[in-house]
Amino acid sequence: EVQLVESGGGLVQPGGSLRLSCAASGFTFSRFAMSWVRQAPGKGLEWVSGVSNSGGKTYYPDSVKGRFTISRDNSKNTLYLQMNSMIAEDTAVYYCAKDRDGLNAFDIWGLGTMVTVFS
């Protein structure tokens, strides 16, 4: 069964850091680009980072560039998101998503992990 399972969410203070992980199974992880998408409580979806299948190329929107770092370990079938200098606006459910074909469409999603930035 194709599956993505996120972990690492929790409570963090403003200015703090958190690292999310996403364990993939049921498909050849190293063949596909991957992304993180978040959803603030009661709000819409926001793409926050993408990484090529090899890990050699990474992509970010301006809202998180310089604060978030996406990476992957193809030997462990795991995707990561390192979040630094966190702000209240980073509070959201963070979803791991498999790109169907490049940085384009997400055909497999995890259940998400909740991140709360509080003071």
Added chain:
Amino acid sequence: QSALTQPASVSGSPGQSITISCTGTSSDIGTYNFVSWYQQHPGKAPKLMIYDVTNRPSGVSNRFSGSKSGNTASLTISGLQAEDEADYYCTSYTRSTTLVFGGGTKLTVL
């Protein structure tokens, strides 16, 4: 990297057809045929319904169809059913090598 523009809500009766629009710019929808649509039920992860403007993934009902004209993409749902009630999001690849989502549209089946 402004969000794509979608109507906040649309509604229709069972059996009817509805269309949700998604307006971008020449830097995203207008240039690239990389528009996708997602369905999200409350408390659930999103589900891919349409990719590359018009294509349906395996298992998605043919009642769902996509199109594009200029800077605007559209999702049409025909033969509305109660289970179609959900939030719908569009997304597009952009010239900045990023992805941008629409603000989302709440579909109510009356």
